[in-house]
Amino acid sequence: xxxxxxxxxxxxxxxxxxxxxxxxxxxxxxxxxxxxxxxxxxxxxxxxxxxxxxxxxxxxxxxxxxxxxxxxxxxxxxxxxxxxxxxxxxxxxxxxxxxxxxxxxxxxxxxxxxxxxxxxxxxxxxxxxxxxxxxxxxxxxxxxxxxxxxxxxxxxxxxxxxxxxxxxxxxxxxxxxxxxxxxxxxxxxxxxxxxxxxxxxxxxxxxxxxxxxxxxxxxxxxxxxxxxxxxxxxxxxxxxxxxxxxxxxxxxxxxxxxxxxxxxxxxxxxxxxxxxxxxxxxxxxxxxxxxxxxxxxxxxxxxxxxxxxxxxxxxxxxxxxxxxxxxxxxxxxxxxxxxxxxxxxxxxxxxxxxxxxxxxxxxxxxxxx
Amino acid sequence: xxxxxxxxxxxxxxxxxxxxxxxxxxxxxxxxxxxxxxxxxxxxxxxxxxxxxxxxxxxxxxxxxxxxxxxxxxxxxxxxxxxxxxxxxxxxxxxxxxxxxxxxxxxxxxxxxxxxxxxxxxxxxxxxxxxxxxxxxxxxxxxxxxxxxxxxxxxxxxxxxxxxxxxxxxxxxxxxxxxxxxxxxxxxxxxxxxxxxxxxxxxxxxxxxxxxxxxxxxxxxxxxxxxxxxxxxxxxxxxxxxxxxxxxxxxxxxxxxxxxxxxxxxxxxxxxxxxxxxxxxxxxxxxxxxxxxxxxxxxxxxxxxxxxxxxxxxxxxxxxxxxxxxxxxxxxxxxxxxxxxxxxxxxxxxxxxxxxxxxxxxxxxxxxx
Numbered sequence: 001x002x003x004x005x006x007x008x009x010x011x012x013x014x015x016x017x018x019x020x021x022x023x024x025x026x027x028x029x030x031x032x033x034x035x036x037x038x039x040x041x042x043x044x045x046x047x048x049x050x051x052x053x054x055x056x057x058x059x060x061x062x063x064x065x066x067x068x069x070x071x072x073x074x075x076x077x078x079x080x081x082x083x084x085x086x087x088x089x090x091x092x093x094x095x096x097x098x099x100x101x102x103x104x105x106x107x108x109x110x111x112x113x114x115x116x117x118x119x120x121x122x123x124x125x126x127x128x129x130x131x132x133x134x135x136x137x138x139x140x141x142x143x144x145x146x147x148x149x150x151x152x153x154x155x156x157x158x159x160x161x162x163x164x165x166x167x168x169x170x171x172x173x174x175x176x177x178x179x180x181x182x183x184x185x186x187x188x189x190x191x192x193x194x195x196x197x198x199x200x201x202x203x204x205x206x207x208x209x210x211x212x213x214x215x216x217x218x219x220x221x222x223x224x225x226x227x228x229x230x231x232x233x234x235x236x237x238x239x240x241x242x243x244x245x246x247x248x249x250x251x252x253x254x255x256x257x258x259x260x261x262x263x264x265x266x267x268x269x270x271x272x273x274x275x276x277x278x279x280x281x282x283x284x285x286x287x288x289x290x291x292x293x294x295x296x297x298x299x300x301x302x303x304x305x306x307x308x309x310x311x312x313x314x315x316x317x318x319x320x321x322x323x324x325x326x327x328x329x330x331x332x333x334x335x336x337x338x339x340x341x342x343x344x345x346x347x348x349x350x351x352x353x354x355x356x357x358x359x360x361x362x363x364x365x366x367x368x369x
Numbered sequence: 370x371x372x373x374x375x376x377x378x379x380x381x382x383x384x385x386x387x388x389x390x391x392x393x394x395x396x397x398x399x400x401x402x403x404x405x406x407x408x409x410x411x412x413x414x415x416x417x418x419x420x421x422x423x424x425x426x427x428x429x430x431x432x433x434x435x436x437x438x439x440x441x442x443x444x445x446x447x448x449x450x451x452x453x454x455x456x457x458x459x460x461x462x463x464x465x466x467x468x469x470x471x472x473x474x475x476x477x478x479x480x481x482x483x484x485x486x487x488x489x490x491x492x493x494x495x496x497x498x499x500x501x502x503x504x505x506x507x508x509x510x511x512x513x514x515x516x517x518x519x520x521x522x523x524x525x526x527x528x529x530x531x532x533x534x535x536x537x538x539x540x541x542x543x544x545x546x547x548x549x550x551x552x553x554x555x556x557x558x559x560x561x562x563x564x565x566x567x568x569x570x571x572x573x574x575x576x577x578x579x580x581x582x583x584x585x586x587x588x589x590x591x592x593x594x595x596x597x598x599x600x601x602x603x604x605x606x607x608x609x610x611x612x613x614x615x616x617x618x619x620x621x622x623x624x625x626x627x628x629x630x631x632x633x634x635x636x637x638x639x640x641x642x643x644x645x646x647x648x649x650x651x652x653x654x655x656x657x658x659x660x661x662x663x664x665x666x667x668x669x670x671x672x673x674x675x676x677x678x679x680x681x682x683x684x685x686x687x688x689x690x691x692x693x694x695x696x697x698x699x700x701x702x703x704x705x706x707x708x709x710x711x712x713x714x715x716x717x718x719x720x721x722x723x724x725x726x727x728x729x730x731x732x733x734x735x736x737x738x
Contacts, residue, residue, distance in 0.1 A: 311728065323711045352680055
């Protein structure tokens with residue numbers, strides 16, 4: 001493992017957005033997934049992400065991009081976040097705008113800036129492998145690559161996108177190695193995902209990208225020229241008294257596009273992408289099925305202080321309430337109780353929670369959303 | 370249908386006992402099944418039973434037997450119950466003791482008394498057929514029979530005992546007829562219950578018995594002589610100042626036995642029993658599966674004012690709370706929410722609720738029992 005310090009030009013960007021509506025009723029518009037504690041650690045996913053990154057870079061080089069209305073909660077959860085390193089978006093405009101704005105601001109401070117983007121709402125338990133993977137990704141980025149960190153699959157999942165692995169570049173540790181990345185692949189059918197798992201030539205795309213800020217802006221200048229010039233205009237005003245005016249005028253015009261489409265796929269097509277394969281004990285906590293893998297058990301597991309009695313049942317019960325909860329004769333059940341809502345479903349139906357939220361909205365039951 | 374008034378010697382006895390632990394967390398030691406409203410009528414099962422019987426006999430001839438600690442709640446729910454017609458048991462001693470005491474008190478007032486026993490916690494929706502069946506049972510009782518009312522099965526249930534039907538006695542109405550009763554049969558296996566349904570020669574035993582009080586005491590004198598003399602001693606003291614003393618001394622010694630064993634089976638063996646077959650739209654509301662038949666639907670039905678959203682789900686949700694309840698991808702689910710408890714199970718597992726209550730007791734979680 002490489003023990004040299006990570007490049008002094010490296011900055012970590014944490015985009016903290018998205019409600020996580022598949023995790024309703026825990027996640028809400030006003031208390032999104034990244035502000036919640038899903039692991040029972042006592043820290044939110046955002047705080048865990050910040051702390052994990054703070055082991056690798058000084059806090060002065062960690063930026064968080066979040067929505068205006070969550071800025072206060074984010075600042076409260078991250079007392080070590082440096083002054084000026086919280087970028088508040090006037091409205092949600094997807095990941096490209098968020099990361100590109102951070103890159104444009106950084107490149108004005110340091111033309112050699114390398115930025116790494118790490119989602120605020122994923123769980124990574126193998127922090128040693130994470131540190132090694134980031135160091136390798138930064139090394140690749142410094143050499144001009146678009147580096148991404150791919151997760152070695154542990155199951156055939158059709159809930160994730162994949163990265164197709166090409167020629168080996170280097171072996172960093174038993175759990176970390178780098179390769180050329182041939183392509184980014186959309187969420188596959190389960191049978192195809194099983195094939196990926198069997199052959200080992202595909203990794204989960206966890207949305208972590210590391211590259212020179214200047215390269216990011218250069219690629220966006222080709223794929224999304226209006227978006228690139230928009231963030232450049234905002235960044236130019238960032239340390240002036242015009243910031244609020246320019247932000248208010250330009251931000252709402254930026255194209256909403258995920259960074260996978262604006263950056264990753266075009267760069268892969270040009271042969272610019274390298275992938276660091278890592279065993280991170282990772283999950284994106286995308287839904288309650290994913291969340292329940294954090295609490296593995298053949299029995300009925302529960303999260304929170306509630307008294308739970310299970311008879312011939314498996315699954316997960318989440319409650320911070322005081323009710324006694326009894327469950328009988330249900331397999332892979334998901335029960336989530338909050339002060340104003342109760343969800344009962346199954347792991348197999350975990351993705352349908354998004355449809356429940358849509359149905360509540362349709363019926364005008366919005367005080368629980 | 371017979372429109373003559375029911376025999377003026379007829380008294381209705383309503384034994385109001387039993388917690389109904391298969392209906393936890395709705396039913397509790399302190400608020401047993403018979404005190405609760407399971408039909409959404411706004412009246413408890415006890416009150417519905419009282420009102421149903423009050424259509425047939427004057428309230429002066431309706432007696433309720435219940436536990437000491439429920440006497441106040443019973444009196445509150447039944448403002449029309451006549452003074453002196455509430456018999457409070459110092460402790461639960463099963464149905465024979467309860468009904469025999471009522472019979473012994475009655476026979477002292479009226480040697481020709483005919484008593485009919487009607488459980489306080491069943492639902493009967495066809496009140497016209499019920500009236501006709503009771504009138505026929507009273508007629509049979511006056512002629513010296515032990516009359517019982519048997520329910521024409523509507524499904525192959527292994528949750529009920531059965532009565533085997535013999536020779537016809539008379540046809541009262543399209544829904545009501547009487548027969549000799551050959552035997553009482555314990556709860557059968559499902560395949561056997563299906564046979565009973567197919568051949569039509571067995572009725573559900575709903576535990577309703579009508580007979581002369583003197584005959585009841587005579588039979589008990591043979592089958593349960595100590596119990597018979599015990600209740601006779603209590604009844605002799607009933608209108609004296611010794612009542613409390615005798616009750617306190619004798620009651621705890623009475624044998625605990627269901628009236629099916631002390632009366633029905635021995636009388637059937639002697640050829641003394643007649644059964645009135647009736648289509649009453651009856652259910653004993655024994656568990657949540659039985660309860661859910663009161664709210665038939667192919668969708669997710671709910672009882673109570675809570676907001677319930679179901680996606681691809683069937684079953685029943687019971688809640689008086691204010692939570693929004695969302696259910697997705699569950700078949701025949703049973704969800705019951707009270708202020709201090711939450712039950713999640715399935716109709717198929719409805720009988721297991723009793724085991725949950727036992728488990729809570731075993732773990733010492735008794736404040737929700």
